[in-house]
Amino acid sequence: MNIDSLKNEWEELNKEYAELESCNRRYIELLEQLHSHQQICFNEIKHQRYRMNQITASLRQSKGPIPAEDREKVDELQKMTLKRKAQLHEIEQSLPAKSGRYLQIILGDVNVSILNRNDKVRYKDDYEKFKLILNVIGLIMAFFNLIFNYRALELAFIFLLVWYYCTLTIRESILKVNGSRIKGWWRAHHFISTVAAGVLLVWPQGEHWQIFRMQFMYFNVYISIVQYLQFGYQKGLLYRLKALGERHNMDITIEGFHSWMWRGLSFLLPFLFIGYGFQAYNAWTLYKLANSPEAPWHVSVMAGLFLLLFVGNMATTLWVVPEKIRERAKERYRLQSMGKSMKLRQEMKNSASDLDLSSGSKLSPTTSTATATQTQTPAEKKEI
Numbered sequence: 001m002n003i004d005s006l007k008n009e010w011e012e013l014n015k016e017y018a019e020l021e022s023c024n025r026r027y028i029e030l031l032e033q034l035h036s037h038q039q040i041c042f043n044e045i046k047h048q049r050y051r052m053n054q055i056t057a058s059l060r061q062s063k064g065p066i067p068a069e070d071r072e073k074v075d076e077l078q079k080m081t082l083k084r085k086a087q088l089h090e091i092e093q094s095l096p097a098k099s100g101r102y103l104q105i106i107l108g109d110v111n112v113s114i115l116n117r118n119d120k121v122r123y124k125d126d127y128e129k130f131k132l133i134l135n136v137i138g139l140i141m142a143f144f145n146l147i148f149n150y151r152a153l154e155l156a157f158i159f160l161l162v163w164y165y166c167t168l169t170i171r172e173s174i175l176k177v178n179g180s181r182i183k184g185w186w187r188a189h190h191f192i193s194t195v196a197a198g199v200l201l202v203w204p205q206g207e208h209w210q211i212f213r214m215q216f217m218y219f220n221v222y223i224s225i226v227q228y229l230q231f232g233y234q235k236g237l238l239y240r241l242k243a244l245g246e247r248h249n250m251d252i253t254i255e256g257f258h259s260w261m262w263r264g265l266s267f268l269l270p271f272l273f274i275g276y277g278f279q280a281y282n283a284w285t286l287y288k289l290a291n292s293p294e295a296p297w298h299v300s301v302m303a304g305l306f307l308l309l310f311v312g313n314m315a316t317t318l319w320v321v322p323e324k325i326r327e328r329a330k331e332r333y334r335l336q337s338m339g340k341s342m343k344l345r346q347e348m349k350n351s352a353s354d355l356d357l358s359s360g361s362k363l364s365p366t367t368s369t370a371t372a373t374q375t376q377t378p379a380e381k382k383e384i
């Protein structure tokens with residue numbers, strides 16, 4: 001053992017540690033700057049919204065008919081307000097947002113904001129894949145339950161439903177914090193489904209359950225197929241969203257997004273309405289079963305829950321289509337802002353990696369070998 005060479009190595013390690021310390025100091029400075037820049041952005045967004053509201057209120061308060069020469073200017077102002085709202089929403093996507101009460105109860109006070117639009121799209125993609133995998137497993141289990149009547153298999157399937165819907169509520173709350181426009185009803189739908197699956201789990205085996213059992217399994221098979229179609233639709237939209245950040249001509253991509261959406265919707269809607277019809281039929285069957293005197297409480301609760309799901313799903317889906325037609329202009333500005341922000345982030349990432357590459361290639365062969373040697377452990381140095 002040569003103690004002097006070990007001492008030398010320690011000296012070298014000390015120098016490297018000094019570099020690490022200065023890098024860490026720089027990193028902490030940047031974090032501090034990040035925080036103060038975030039605060040400035042929050043204040044500026046507030047200011048923009050305040051002034052925009054003032055302008056809109058003044059426009060609304062102006063009495064009497066608008067003269068023809070001002071009509072065009074008023075329309076222009078209204079268009080610019082819509083556009084600015086979309087731009088501000090997009091800027092907010094790069095800033096941290098507070099978790100809702102539900103997430104705070106489940107996860108504690110932790111920040112779940114994703115600060116990059118491209119990563120948000122990736123997270124959504126992951127959520128859709130999660131739903132797809134669990135649906136395939138659900139479909140197989142429902143199918144086996146149709147063939148075999150084993151209590152353990154049945155309970156395993158219902159337990160999977162409880163866990164699946166519960167997980168969906170958490171993932172959807174995270175999506176919501178990150179700017180998803182998911183309607184409140186779909187989130188409520190998954191909370192209600194968790195409760196329904198919980199009731200099914202404690203529904204004792206007996207005559208009533210055996211009567212409803214087969215119908216319930218057929219319903220699950222159908223729902224799994226519909227959810228597979230929903231996955232195809234959402235995946236198609238996500239693919240086109242990603243293209244927004246990659247193509248040069250954004251107008252073409254926005255047109256592509258809209259025409260895919262309408263085609264996808266008109267294909268999907270009939271299957272959805274049949275599914276809602278099935279939910280109403282479940283509610284009706286259970287209602288009839290609940291009328292017998294020895295029916296357990298689970299029967300009437302499940303009848304009520306299926307009815308609630310039918311009404312909520314039907315009303316929301318019927319409301320979505322006209323809303324999409326009404327808010328066409330708003331949607332266009334939203335997609336434009338989103339596409340620009342994705343493109344900008346991608347360009348920044350590319351130029352950062354170009355910079356890394358060029359600074360790496362500027363090192364002379366001798367220096368780079370020296371740097372490489374310095375960062376090796378003694379064992380690695382021997383290898384060289």
Ligand code: COA
Pocket residue numbers: 124175179180181182183186223226230233234261265268272275276313317320
């Ligand atoms: N579950 C989770 N997220 C949903 C959702 C649902 N059922 N429906 C819409 N979203 C999300 C969208 O992905 C979008 O997210 P984003 O803001 O992160 O991009 C947001 O909510 C806004 O979507 P919107 O524009 O209102 O609708 P859409 O075009 O994405 O989908 C439907 C419209 C009708 C196809 C869709 O709502 C749907 O599939 N509904 C049926 C659900 C159902 O009934 N399930 C039970 C089957 S019987």
